[in-house]
Amino acid sequence: MTSSISAPVPVVEPATQAELSAVHSEILEPSFPAYELMSLERLTSEVEHGHTSVRVIRDDEGELAGCAIGTWYEEARVLLLDYLALRPGARGGGLGGTLLNASVAAWSEEYDPCIVLAEVEHPGHHEAHPEHGDPEARLRFYAREGARLLPLPYFTPGVGEGMPRVGGMILAVLHAHPDLLGDTDEEIASEPIATVLHLQAGDEADHDEAQTELIAAAGANPTLPLLRADRVGDVPIGIPDED
Numbered sequence: 159m160t161s162s163i164s165a166p167v168p169v170v171e172p173a174t175q176a177e178l179s180a181v182h183s184e185i186l187e188p189s190f191p192a193y194e195l196m197s198l199e200r201l202t203s204e205v206e207h208g209h210t211s212v213r214v215i216r217d218d219e220g221e222l223a224g225c226a227i228g229t230w231y232e233e234a235r236v237l238l239l240d241y242l243a244l245r246p247g248a249r250g251g252g253l254g255g256t257l258l259n260a261s262v263a264a265w266s267e268e269y270d271p272c273i274v275l276a277e278v279e280h281p282g283h284h285e286a287h288p289e290h291g292d293p294e295a296r297l298r299f300y301a302r303e304g305a306r307l308l309p310l311p312y313f314t315p316g317v318g319e320g321m322p323r324v325g326g327m328i329l330a331v332l333h334a335h336p337d338l339l340g341d342t343d344e345e346i347a348s349e350p351i352a353t354v355l356h357l358q359a360g361d362e363a364d365h366d367e368a369q370t371e372l373i374a375a376a377g378a379n380p381t382l383p384l385l386r387a388d389r390v391g392d393v394p395i396g397i398p399d400e401d
Contacts, residue, residue: 168216168256170213170260171214172211175206180222185225186243189243193322204229211229212227213226213227213260215256224257226261230269231358235271236350242258242276255299275332276305297390305332306384307328307384310375313397329351339384347381348378351376
């Protein structure tokens with residue numbers, strides 16, 4: 159008679175306040191260029207005020223192996239996944255999918271969002287980087303986890319005062335309430351998406367042309383198509399800081 163010992167299930171749980179510094183320095187800094195990375199001070203402040211949730215996954219020794227960071231927009235009832243990253247050396251072992259799915263499930267229970275979105279680099283604009291990863295591989299990862307793409311010229315707002323916006327990004331839908339989806343799950347109600355983009359952009363009086371056009375594109379019709387990853391070419395590239 160033989161028996162097998164199952165591998166331990168990785169633990170995904172909220173980061174403690176004391177762990178945020180290590181999350182920032184050991185996971186985020188090696189994974190993202192500086193202009194895309196919010197400061198530790200901002201991260202700590204947003205967690206303290208309840209706007210941002212940080213969940214971490216641990217390796218077999220209980221050490222930090224990755225993090226998922228999401229921002230809750232209560233008015234839109236949308237949760238935006240800002241960062242998903244594994245510590246160098248922990249990538250490629252399946253932890254990313256576990257981290258993503260467990261985090262989305264926990265946030266769905268905690269906040270009851272109507273939509274969970276993720277920001278993904280458009281492979282038509284961003285090139286592979288030896289430290290920060292390959293946009294095409296990242297898109298394949300999200301596609302395996304069931305993500306659908308929105309055909310919007312999305313760009314991220316700056317992550318702090320004086321920091322540039324990042325063009326050539328994609329909004330991907332990770333989770334949506336069934337009431338927002340069409341009969342064939344090929345489209346989604348646009349109102350919450352337009353609302354969260356409006357909230358991201360701040361006071362309407364301060365919106366520039368690129369922000370106004372992005373919000374208008376999101377809300378132009380009652381629904382938006384949900385595209386599979388092989389249709390990434392149908393996602394327009396938004397580059398707000400270029401003429």
